[in-house]
Amino acid sequence: MIRNVLTKTLIRHSDDRGFFMELLREDDEIFNGFGQASLSLSYPGVIKAFHYHAQQDDIWYFPSGQAQVVLHDLRPDSPTYKQTDVYYMGELSPYLLFIPRGVAHGYRVLGHLPATIVYFTNKAYDPADPDEFRLAYNDPDIGFNWQTRFR
Structure with a gap:
């Protein structure tokens, strides 16, 4: 092995909704300087919502599939307190979404594919x-009404 080259075995946690796999954590020997990078797969129609953080910011990216992402501002001192926004993210509309602490977030998988x-987070998950x-x-x-409405 080349000096200073490190590897990390990844562990996949699966259930009937899909899988979750941590990629990189701030406390990993392999990297340091930010919180955590994670990967999750969800099956069509699954809704994973809502949760929020007091100290953690998230950056989301959907490299495959399509998702309806819903944000709801829970920060009383924010000018957009109690505002709800919807974003459509995925391989057909690729971008990063920064979600600040105090904003509830969740998503629903759209279409027929996972x-x-x-x-990425600025803090590692501490069980x-x-x-x-x-x-x-x-x-x-x-x-929020998660049902798709046709006109």
């Missing part, structure tokens, strides 16, 4: 002290 999300707060996908305070 969607893959790669996301002993998780910075993750959950809300139901149909939380009445958010009031």
